[in-house]
Amino acid sequence: MSEIFKGLPKVGYEGAQSKNPLAFKYYDADAAVLGKPMKEHLKFAMAWWHNLCATGTDMFGPGTADKLFGAAAYGTMEHAHAKVEAGFEFMEKLGIEYFCFHDVDLVPEAQDIKETNARIDEITDHIKEKQAATGKKVLWVTANMFSNPRYMNGAGSSNSAEVFCFAAAQVKKMLDVAVKLGADGYTFWGGREGYETLLNTDVGLEQENIAQLMRMAVQYGRQIGFDGDFYIEPKPKEPMKHQYDFDAASAAGFLKKFGLAGDFKLNVEANHATLAGHSFQHDLRIARVEGVFGSVDANQGDLLLGWDTDEFPWSVYETTFAMYEILQAGGFTKGGLNFDSKNRRPSYTYDDMFKGFILGMDAFALGLVKAAALIEDGRIDAFVKERYASYGSGYGAKIRDGSATLEELSAIAEGLGAPSLPGSGRQEELQSIVNQVLFG
Ligand code: XUL
Ligand code: CO
Numbered sequence: 409m410s411e412i413f414k415g416l417p418k419v420g421y422e423g424a425q426s427k428n429p430l431a432f433k434y435y436d437a438d439a440a441v442l443g444k445p446m447k448e449h450l451k452f453a454m455a456w457w458h459n460l461c462a463t464g465t466d467m468f469g470p471g472t473a474d475k476l477f478g479a480a481a482y483g484t485m486e487h488a489h490a491k492v493e494a495g496f497e498f499m500e501k502l503g504i505e506y507f508c509f510h511d512v513d514l515v516p517e518a519q520d521i522k523e524t525n526a527r528i529d530e531i532t533d534h535i536k537e538k539q540a541a542t543g544k545k546v547l548w549v550t551a552n553m554f555s556n557p558r559y560m561n562g563a564g565s566s567n568s569a570e571v572f573c574f575a576a577a578q579v580k581k582m583l584d585v586a587v588k589l590g591a592d593g594y595t596f597w598g599g600r601e602g603y604e605t606l607l608n609t610d611v612g613l614e615q616e617n618i619a620q621l622m623r624m625a626v627q628y629g630r631q632i633g634f635d636g637d638f639y640i641e642p643k644p645k646e647p648m649k650h651q652y653d654f655d656a657a658s659a660a661g662f663l664k665k666f667g668l669a670g671d672f673k674l675n676v677e678a679n680h681a682t683l684a685g686h687s688f689q690h691d692l693r694i695a696r697v698e699g700v701f702g703s704v705d706a707n708q709g710d711l712l713l714g715w716d717t718d719e720f721p722w723s724v725y726e727t728t729f730a731m732y733e734i735l736q737a738g739g740f741t742k743g744g745l746n747f748d749s750k751n752r753r754p755s756y757t758y759d760d761m762f763k764g765f766i767l768g769m770d771a772f773a774l775g776l777v778k779a780a781a782l783i784e785d786g787r788i789d790a791f792v793k794e795r796y797a798s799y800g801s802g803y804g805a806k807i808r809d810g811s812a813t814l815e816e817l818s819a820i821a822e823g824l825g826a827p828s829l830p831g832s833g834r835q836e837e838l839q840s841i842v843n844q845v846l847f848g
Contacts, residue, residue, distance in 0.1 A: 435773035451744030456509035546591035551578035554599030564618035602648035619666035673702025692733035703743025727775025
């Protein structure tokens with residue numbers, strides 16, 4: 409196959425002084441940060457759907473970008489194969505080692521699932537060949553159980569057992585694909601796993617059925633040799649009014665309630681956290697303290713808009729605090745940073761595709777460097793530790809180890825007289841430290 413992104417070079421690192429729009433200013437793949445190459449900390453992945461399929465269609469108008477990649481028409485197997493060629497050339501030129509996809513990102517969906525599955529077999533043979541030639545790896549796979557009209561009421565949460573069967577069939581097929589292509593993960597994003605109105609909804613039954621689908625996936629996956637991580641990707645709403653996996657806290661609670669936490673972790677998406685009314689850092693922190701931090705969908709939203717804009721991340725404050733949490737969580741094991749990000753509709757050219765990734769990869773590389781600097785600086789961690797010092801000894805230590813009683817603490821309080829204030833939170837001082845580390 410001939411070159412698709414003609415005239416677009418292999419993107420290299422040129423450093424912060426470079427003015428070349430097609431060069432990395434901060435992402436230097438092999439440069440060590442905290443003793444590990446940047447590429448191992450960051451584990452960048454390309455999302456098939458946004459990069460190779462999305463043309464910029466929105467509710468008010470058609471696509472603006474040409475993603476045919478030389479094929480004659482969309483919705484054909486010729487186009488599916490062209491996307492494979494484009495995807496691998498793109499990853500090669502950007503130095504991206506991983507990719508993620510839904511079943512129907514790869515091939516056009518047929519009326520009959522047997523035919524769709526035959527198409528998936530054909531395209532994954534092609535992908536497997538390209539993987540063997542390039543060493544590119546699958547970060548995670550997933551089944552699209554939200555676009556087809558049959559999923560109007562959800563997949564695992566559908567009112568229809570027939571629809572549940574189709575969901576089971578798609579999950580099974582994508583677990584087969586995960587094993588065939590050596591994927592490190594399988595993601596459940598519950599796009600329509602929720603409800604529009606409680607007037608027609610059995611919430612308890614729906615949640616149990618979602619868990620049941622997940623249990624079957626674990627059972628089948630482990631049986632066929634899938635040793636990757638399963639993920640829930642929380643999102644509070646859109647397309648559904650209310651989605652059960654609302655945020656990291658509710659998804660962690662769901663996993664624990666249904667005994668799934670041993671096999672499942674969370675895939676935390678920046679713009680989903682902000683839609684839930686949290687910061688990206690908050691959901692990463694919750695995933696970490698709940699012991700279910702797994703992977704990340706990297707993007708950012710527009711806080712002036714109320715929907716999932718999936719922009720390429722560019723706020724270095726956001727990427728710094730995200731990388732700070734990821735480093736504190738011990739870094740990625742099977743997970744990575746999947747760019748669930750898309751170009752803006754008016755950025756419709758091939759070089760915009762390159763520049764979107766350059767922006768996002770540089771923003772995260774800079775975030776990594778700055779997060780490492782915050783940790784090495786040590787003032788913030790030291791202050792947090794010091795802030796809770798009263799729990800290190802005496803009755804504070806007894807509260808921590810569970811041996812204190814209300815009677816005992818009540819007697820202590822009576823003996824203390826007027827209570828002292830708990831010490832300044834020093835927020836402004838800490839924010840100054842962050843700015844000093846970022847810009848100093
Ligand atoms: C939708 C979203 C999905 C999942 C995979 O908001 O983030 O693309 O990442 O289904
Ligand atoms: Co996502």
